[in-house]
Amino acid sequence: MGCFVAGFLIATFGDSSLGRKNMLFLSCLTISIASSIIIFSTNIWLYSALKLMIGFCRSSIGTCSLVLLTERVCKEWRFRVGVLEYIWYTLGFLSLPGIAYVNIDASWKSLYLWISIPGICYSILAYIFVTESPRWLLMQAREKEAMALLNKASGGTLNPSQLTEPAKQSASTFNLYSSIKQLFVNSWAFKRLLATLMLGFGIGMVYYGVPLNVGNLGFNRYLSVLFYALLEIPAFITTYFLHNCRRKPSLLAFSISSGICCLICAGIGNKLPIVKPALALVSFFCVATSFDVFLIYVVELFPTSVRNTATSMARQAMVFGAIFSPFLISAGRKNDLFSYGIFGLIIL
Template structure:
């Protein structure tokens, strides 16, 4: 465990007593001195957070691009035969009696003649992407906490995701296409986690919720840009969408490599104090002056020596493993709705471009809500309330009748808004639940649980392509039941961020002892 003397101290500070102060006092000293050195919240921190958060734009585009590239195109009858006009399934019609409204190359369905293929085939590319995200998260989750760090993980993930997306342009069939989507998902698995953790660790606890929401806004911008790009290219090949989203991502990756700074907290935990000082100086106001104090990080470095040691640390500590399981279960339910609803918009009796735009726009009030109220929101109650609300309105989308059909898009938007808000609060909640040495790994695993929920969504939507409303019942039941586990987690609102497992465990035991004293 790190020595309890402050890492950064003001000049002329009085030396500490020979006996070390309590463990919690060390943490508050470290946390407060870092905040004092970099100021409350300055322009340098904002610019760094903004540059890092832009990665979410490209992440969102690759996540939801299949809504348009894999969509079932509109068709029309080429003859005036009554049986053609009365049949809704083109698989029951002769090939020469109908035609696509747009050129065949506008969608993979029409280009590769998949209109009558099994749902497992048409849903394979999207499911492959989410499966790649799941595997990539499990394989790459600990690299940002161990050897690579937050910045390098973000750079490599964004670059390889964009390159694999560019290669998708050259797909010749559904199998090659699905394989490349699998690679793309694998590469992008840690983008959101690395970006979120890096931005939050650049600021003090007062601003971590608000700064974290910058990434959510950028994700919304990326999501919102898709229907615009798709509409402008609606008569062009589906491959053009991958060109428009991959090339800017490659250029952005270079900006990350040259201009983004590493998390000072991670550098300190890894014992790279000189680099941490350089980072703090680069974002600290010029008027701030401070100096180093010697601090030992030998034990913490030994814990981080192995790439997968952070996973071992999470599993070995009973309190950490319990927290991790609970937030992952909640994440699974949130992910099924968050990723499933946009993919299922084509099954609603509403314009696809407009419905996707409305869904993307609904993330803006969600992010605004989090920005304005995250400092006042009880994490447990908020996650429980929004998952329940999302579940109720998702189930209501499946109600039959002319009146309910008219209200369908409104009910879907309320459910999606609630899922988005639960998503954002859950990620911030997770970051507050775990210390610096395992924070990125824990957050990555929770995001993989969210993605795991998304793995099943394309199959459900594809299976219900002719009447996809019943899939919303499944979405609602899953998120509603999984959200109930939030009641078993400790509250973290307003609590300081800890850096080591020992500090977090010390706080956990203190809280348990306090509850025991009250009950006694």
């Protein structure tokens, strides 16, 4: 819920006052500190409050890193460069079953320290080495800073006259929530945003729900999570090679494939113990590919002035879909129609 709410309250900061870099740094640092403090919780209420804070802080991390990465290159390279974010996301995903297995007999507090302390170090490194988006700087009328970054990247071969005039034409000083206002006032932006939110809801429910359902598969949960994480690798490789393909048909094909696999899982129940986990993995591969294509597609759909806000809201739609997953999985312990069945129908 914290992640969902923050998507509307603080996502616009990345488009307005803070920028991509500062938003990324503050989000990473705050979530890491909150994850370290949570081990001192003395009751469920304090624990829940800190979890709310963790969700609130983490909402912008993926968005800022993707937007910052894709805004460093020209439009023709956005899709392929955006895939790079998924490589590191996958490495983080792969680390989780290993960390959990090493701490199999340890307290939950140990797990939090394992994942939060490296995050603090990462935040400091990001602040030192990551530079701001030149596109955002130009939109904020900070031409000198933008030109300095672009000249450094081009080896000093960039002609200032190439960008100063367009920058002056498009520069504006944003009010805090002006980017959200632009999304809702402009009819084309609102329709486009509404469509992406609907897509994000279905993809998010399945993307987060299928790996969370490993306990109902009757298979080793550590190996299951490892297999799910490994499937992220062929997913982003597939996404990379889809850069010349149209986005909508790609999303449609992989989403339908994921939905069909989920429905088959619901239909066979526990009759075929080997086939069911295999189908669940195929379903996750398809939805992970849809997930990757979808986020870069959203970046391409919206202009610089509202890109961070729109991408963040699309991610929050995914999180909103994920909110229902634990309840469906709990109901699916007795009948797979309540978990895999609904997953399949929703993404279809």
